[in-house]
Amino acid sequence: xxxxxxxxxxxxxxxxTLLINRLVNSENNNVLPLKYISKLVNDFxxxxxxxxxxxxxxxxxxxxxxxxxxxxxxxxxxxxxxxxFKTALSNNWIKRSDNGIILFxxxxxxxxxxxxLLM
Numbered sequence: 729x730x731x732x733x734x735x736x737x738x739x740x741x742x743x744x745t746l747l748i749n750r751l752v753n754s755e756n757n758n759v760l761p762l763k764y765i766s767k768l769v770n771d772f773x774x775x776x777x778x779x780x781x782x783x784x785x786x787x788x789x790x791x792x793x794x795x796x797x798x799x800x801x802x803x804x805x806x807x808x809x810x811x812x813f814k815t816a817l818s819n820n821w822i823k824r825s826d827n828g829i830i831l832f833x834x835x836x837x838x839x840x841x842x843x844x845l846l847m
Contacts, residue, residue, distance in 0.1 A: 742773065744769060744847075745766070745769050745770060745773055748765060748766040748769055749766055772805075775802065775805075781802075782800040782801055782802055782829070783802060783803050783804075783828070783829060783830060784800070784801050784802065784803045784806070784817070784829065784830040784831075784832060785798050785799070785800055785801075785825075785829055785830070785831055785832070786798065786799040786800075786801060786832045786833075786834065786842070787831075787832070787833045787834070788833075788834050788835075788837055788838070788839045788842040789835065789837070789838060789839050790835045795838060795839060796839070797839035797842075797843075799842065799843075799846065801846065803817050803830055816832070817830065817832070
């Protein structure tokens with residue numbers, strides 16, 4: 729079993745951040761709201777990258793293929809963005825570790841695809 733946690737895993741979010749920054753810095757004067765969106769995207773990007781503050785660990789992939797990755801995330805953000813997680817992370821379905829972290833496993837999806845879904 730491998731547990732990959734590297735900073736390169738959220739490159740799609742970084743690309744979105746670069747795009748928004750280019751729009752904000754363009755000569756178009758109607759982009760003031762984009763500055764706020766850019767700040768929000770940067771804040772969420774930092775939230776994903778910082779592993780200190782999370783309440784769920786999502787183990788994705790199978791040991792058989794030696795393609796397992798554990799994502800650390802925020803259950804409230806997942807539940808807000810996705811009806812699947814709203815149901816899957818309801819109090820009736822979840823299991824927690826001794827320290828209160830929600831433990832969630834999805835063996836039927838590859839880590840690369842799940843990473844895209846998190847974006």
